Amino acid sequence: MESEFVPWLRNRVPSHPRLDLGIGDDAAVLSLPSQHCVVTSDMLMDGVDFVLSECDPRRVGRKALAVNLSDLAAMAAEPVAAIVSIAVPNDAAVDLPKAIYEGLLELAAEFGVALAGGDTNIWRHPLAISVTAIGEPTAGGVLKRSGARAGDAILATGEFGGSILGRHFDFTPRVREALTLHERYNLHAAMDVSDGLSLDLSRLAGESGCGAVIDGSAVPISDDARRLAEERPDAGSPLDHALSDGEDFELILAVDSASASQVLADQSIGVPVTKIGEFVVPQGLWIRSDKGDRQPLTPRGYEH
């Protein structure tokens, strides 16, 4: 497969101003004038993160890059390049890796990401694809999980729950939103929601040494979450889905309350930003009802 695939890939991958040396050597060479780089890696596997027999492989390639761009967004880092390793089942035609790369390259073009290299292998088992994304911090530095302070507002982009209906493939990584907000406002911390809003929020709070209170009625619930709850009422309410489904790939942000008011009044970044609660001194996670009473909330989501 490599003898046909690699020449196709070398021809298909566009040049990029940051890519001094691309596919075809022992390694790629990138220009990274900022002197710091931000690196993240995620592996997606057939049967876990997608079901190859039930989806267009272009969506697999797109998702493999998108989850990594979402991680860069959570650091408020600007994406520069990606490098791909893939294990392809031996009974697949060369069309499979080509379609995967087509999906990946389309998203790479949308976000100005250089494809710096690829390692394509064949084996007797299902598809696995690992992408490493490299970005660079902007002038404001990176946003860490550990920067939230008690009193900060919890802001969230977009809507939550029910991504399994398709959004886990087609979400837009919040790169532009993160860069814009980080440039305009004083953000303290950020994280992308991959495993579930309540679980990931509890992790962000834990890394910051504080707790979090969620306003139950403020959580933006997606239509997909409502649909899931209608179809299977025993599997939880729309809010339950929003709090625990995972793969929303929206951002949660810790922002001091004055800046939070500005962000909420702004709403010009193309996706709604909502205040869903605040960080508090005691460690733990709570949910607050409309009436103001607060109950402990067990973090739920996808545990790897």
Next chain:
Amino acid sequence: MESEFVPWLRNRVPSHPRLDLGIGDDAAVLSLPSQHCVVTSDMLMDGVDFVLSECDPRRVGRKALAVNLSDLAAMAAEPVAAIVSIAVPNDAAVDLPKAIYEGLLELAAEFGVALAGGDTNIWRHPLAISVTAIGEPTAGGVLKRSGARAGDAILATGEFGGSILGRHFDFTPRVREALTLHERYNLHAAMDVSDGLSLDLSRLAGESGCGAVIDGSAVPISDDARRLAEERPDAGSPLDHALSDGEDFELILAVDSASASQVLADQSIGVPVTKIGEFVVPQGLWIRSDKGDRQPLTPRGYEH
């Protein structure tokens, strides 16, 4: 598994002067003052690159990093960091990823490589591990495959053939050797031999737009190649093994003939350097006998 494994990993991974932010956030942050970075990625799979049931998993982790360091060596780049993605079979105990990381971390310590992050997943299929290594060029810039010129000597480090007997796990990536030679001498091109000496040499020559002639009697043949040839005479001579076995992870270098004489006279880099032939104008690959007659040689090795 992640709930037990990730805290273990965060505790186990040492700090590193280049690692501004390590495991535990959405991404890692590295210092890369050189403004250029060299990136490579390789995935190893159970049943293809190792047989997990027949080997110590520490050797798998070591090899997963070592093959990437070998790629950086081929560019004469200094290793800085590595990031790991791994898919672990669901019936494995947490001891498996721990052992894999122990092997990887031991080699990382030997080469001063920061472990910048890891994505650990579970699925119902065999082990796959992908490592991305990041390095930086030295003052002399990187060595590409495309720099060989007709008339250059072909130099090789170490010995070839029979790595399947164990050396494919325990080889030393030629990082130090590449950096030393690149600093002292005028090298034109380099490549590491992963798929087979004749196949990889033909690729290097092809990228450089020239051909190559190998002196059959000059190729350094490992004892492992001799042992394989003795055990199975029908599977080829020791030289056949040296020319085609693959996974030697030695370097082949293109060096102008004056510099080559200096390199050959030097021999102080800890591993023997041998002249095995020269690059020529017409494209193609030939082997020359003791008597000086030249025959076309079909490049052979591992085709992915």
